[in-house]
Amino acid sequence: MTQEKVLVIAVNQTKQDDTRFQSSLHELVSLCKTAGGTVEEVITQKRDRIHPATYMGEGKLQEIREIVEDKDIDIVVANNELAAGQIRNLSDEFGVRVLDRSQLILDIFAMRAQTKEGKLQVELAQLEYLLPRLHGQGTQLSRLGAGIGTRGPGETKLETDRRHIERRIYDIKRRLQLVVKQRSQYRQRRKANDVFQIAIVGYTNAGKSTLFNRLTKSSSLEEDQLFATLDPLTRRVKLPSDMICLITDTVGFIQDLPTALIAAFKSTLEEVAEADFLLHVVDASDSDLNQQQKTVQKLLEELNANHIPMLTVYNKKDLIQGEDFIANQFPNVLVSAYDENDLQHMMLQVESILKEEWNFYTTHVHPEKGDLLYRLKTETLITNREFNEDKEEYVVQGFVRHNHPLNRLVEGK
Known part of the structure; x- marks a missing residue:
């Protein structure tokens, strides 16, 4: 399949932290790659605030238009969430499809969802994101084709009308309520059986699924890509003392996760809030690890899960370059998910934290x-x-x- 050529555009607002801006930009490039695109160029502009009509200033738009023509760009992706008018104006300006960061993330989720529940949740998030932006989509909605930003409900004729989308949202919510009910009954049953529950949390692509698979000898999807796991999996695992517990692999967190997505995946993320213990997996080899840790902590607070006992697992120690690694979260352990001794040591650490409690x-x-x-x-x-x-x-x-x-x-x- 030929990869679509992508041009990334981003406004670096003067009040924004520069490190955070660079890390979110680096992440957007990875997201484009995960969605099946090739990033040809990245254009940034320093501004006090985002232009309300065109996102960037007139001079930059001219420069981007020339690059789109010269490099035969298929799609322009903005690093911020865009309003309907901004999407329409930029699309008219460049003559190609324009997506924002949220749409791109939603598109990847649509590509990754495996279970019926996961697919429904993604569709709900996409429709809720799309609804207030309907009038700005222009001819884009009639696209039945393939490509980045057209997966999920984009493949049906969404331009039919607002009422059709509202009806579909209502229908999905009703169906998801049943799933949520089943999931909560399942959780209550686990609670009644007093099974100790561990949830693996962390930034997307930190190695959570690899760790989960090694601990449980199972085979959930492991890929060096963002959002490889969407649907939570739960398996039994034995601690070194022979105590049996359940361990759950959860969806990866990311900076500026679309609000619609957090809402749609609420029942999935509740697995985290219901856990008795958290393993927070961090990619120790990633230069943005401090920012990623902050993002996970913030999301755990939003899920009301920041009070749960936690061990920070600095993973991928085999990929750390240069000087000794310095951890800044405690208690912690440094591991490679592929090293059996490291995993044994990690589980002993879990036990020692529990003994204190x-x-x-x-x-x-x-x-x-x-x-x-x-x-x-x-x-x-x-x-x-x-x-x-x-x-x-x-x-x-x-x-x-x-x-x-x-x-x-x-x-x-």
Whole structure:
């Protein structure tokens, strides 16, 4: 398939932090690549504020128009969210399709969604994004063709009218409510069974799926691309002490994630808020890692998940260039997801954090109570288990969660 030629345009506002601007620009180029485009050139302009009608100033527009013609550009992508009028004016100015950052992200999500729920969520986000911009789309909406920005609902004739889109939004929301209900029933069942839940979170492409697959010996999609995973997967995993827990791989976070997308993926992201422990995976080899960490922290706050105990996992240590790596999040561990010893060390770190938080217990169990011994083994962190021959009983020591039903069956400190 021939790749579309992309021209990236960006306004660097004077009040904006320059490092953040550069990292978001670098990210936009990666997004274009993930969507199947080749970035031919990047044009930036320093301005106090974005031009309300044309995004950039007249001089820059002239320069861009010439590049579009000379390099046979197929699509122009802006680094900021554009209003309907801005999209229409730029499209008229350049004679090619114009997308903004949000549309591009939504397009990638449409390409990546695998499950029925994921596809519905993406379509909902695209339609809600499109609705207020309908009158600015012009002839673009009648495109049934392929290409960046036309995936998902862009393949149906969306120009039919606003009412059709509103009806579709209503229908999708109704269908998603059922999925949300099922998901929350599933979560409640897991809670009732008192299974300890770990969620893997982090910036997109930090290596979350690789880590998940290595820990669970499964095969969710691993790709060196943004948003390789969209639909959350949950598997059982054993901690070194033999305690059994559930671990969930979640969708990657990104700077300036479209609001419509956060809203649409609310039920998916609730997996994070419901977790008992978070593994925050960071690409230690990425020069933008500080910015990425801040983005994840901000999103965790928005999800009300910033109070959950967390271990920061600095991944891809094999790709770190030059001097020694200095971490700035604690507690942390530096790993390569492909190194078995590193993963073992990481899980031991998880256990040591939990031991600081949980209740220590000592209990005496008669050998006939095999079901209790099994529960202590799989639902608590056992540190010592010995058989007392004189009393003919097991002496078990370990750590148990504060609100776990087993607290009633063990003696405590």
